[in-house]
Amino acid sequence: MIIAIEGVDGAGKNTLTGRLVARLTDSGRSVATLAYPRYAAEPLGPAMRGLLGGDARLAPLAALPRATAMMFALDRAASRPELDALTDANDVVILDRYIASNAAYGAARLPAAERAGFPAWVADLELGSLALPAPDLQVLLRVPVAKARAGAAARAGDDPARPLDAFEADGGLQERCARMYEDLAARNWISPWLIVDRDSAVGIIEGWLGALLR
Ligand SMILES: Nc1ncnc2c1ncn2[C@@H]1O[C@H](COP(=O)(O)OP(=O)(O)O)[C@@H](O)[C@H]1O
Numbered sequence: 001m002i003i004a005i006e007g008v009d010g011a012g013k014n015t016l017t018g019r020l021v022a023r024l025t026d027s028g029r030s031v032a033t034l035a036y037p038r039y040a041a042e043p044l045g046p047a048m049r050g051l052l053g054g055d056a057r058l059a060p061l062a063a064l065p066r067a068t069a070m071m072f073a074l075d076r077a078a079s080r081p082e083l084d085a086l087t088d089a090n091d092v093v094i095l096d097r098y099i100a101s102n103a104a105y106g107a108a109r110l111p112a113a114e115r116a117g118f119p120a121w122v123a124d125l126e127l128g129s130l131a132l133p134a135p136d137l138q139v140l141l142r143v144p145v146a147k148a149r150a151g152a153a154a155r156a157g158d159d160p161a162r163p164l165d166a167f168e169a170d171g172g173l174q175e176r177c178a179r180m181y182e183d184l185a186a187r188n189w190i191s192p193w194l195i196v197d198r199d200s201a202v203g204i205i206e207g208w209l210g211a212l213l214r
C-alpha cells in the first residue's frame with residue numbers, strides 16, 4: 001500500500017513520516033519510505049537541485065512550470081524499480097511527496113487562467129504516459145502557511161547545507177500551493193485524501209491504515 005504525505009514546504013512531512021514509521025513498526029507492520037525529489041539519484045537529482053537552487057544554466061528550464069514538473073515526473077518514473085520493490089516487500093510504503101506535489105506546485109506557478117487545468121495535465125503525464133501507480137491514500141498535512149514558512153526558515157538557519165530553495169523562499173507561491181492542495185484534497189484527486197493537522201496526524205492515519213490493512 002502506498003501512502004503519499006503532501007503539504008507546503010515546512011509543513012512537517014518529514015517529521016510525520018518518521019513518526020508514522022515508528023508507530024507502524026511498533027505495531028508489527030513492515031514499512032519503507034521514499035522521498036521525492038530524489039536529489040541523490042543520478043542523473044536527474046543534481047539537475048533538480050540546481051533548478052531549485054537557482055543554477056543559472058538551468059534558468060530557462062526553471063522558468064517553465066511544465067518543464068520543471070516534467071523533471072520531477074521523470075524522477076518518479078526513473079524510481080519505478082525501487083518503488084515497486086519497496087511496495088512488494090512491505091505492508092506500507094510512505095512517500096514524502098508524490099504526484100500531487102507536481103499538481104499543486106506546478107499549478108501555483110502558472111498564470112491564474114491556466115491553473116485549474118494543470119492537475120489533469122499532471123495526471124495524464126504521470127498516471128497515463130509514465131504509468132506510475134496511484135497512491136492508495138494521500139494525506140494533506142494542513143499547517144498555516146506562516147507557521148510552515150517559519151519552520152522551513154528555522155531549518156535552513158540550523159543547517160547551512162540546506163538553505164531555502166527558490167520555491168521555499170516564495171511566500172506567494174506557498175499560499176497558492178496551500179489553496180491548490182485544499183482543492184485537490186476536497187475532490188479526492190486521483191485517490192482518497194485525508195486532511196490532518198500536526199497534532200492529530202499520526203492517530204488519524206493509523207486508524208485509517210488499521211481498517212485498510214485488516
Ligand atoms: N508535529 C510537529 N510539531 C512541532 N513542530 C514540528 C512538527 N512537525 C514538524 N515540526 C517542525 O517544523 C519544521 C519542518 O518540519 P519538516 O518535517 O522538515 O517539514 P517538511 O518535510 O514538510 O518540509 C521542523 O523544524 C520541524 O521540527
Ligand SMILES: Cc1cn([C@H]2C[C@H](O)[C@@H](COP(=O)(O)OP(=O)(O)O)O2)c(=O)[nH]c1=O
Binds near residue numbers: 072
Ligand atoms: C516531488 C516534487 C516536489 N516539488 C517541489 C516542492 C518543493 O518546493 C520542492 C523541493 O521538494 P522538498 O520536498 O521541499 O525537498 P527538500 O525539503 O528536501 O528540499 O520541489 C514539485 O514541484 N513537484 C514534485 O513532484
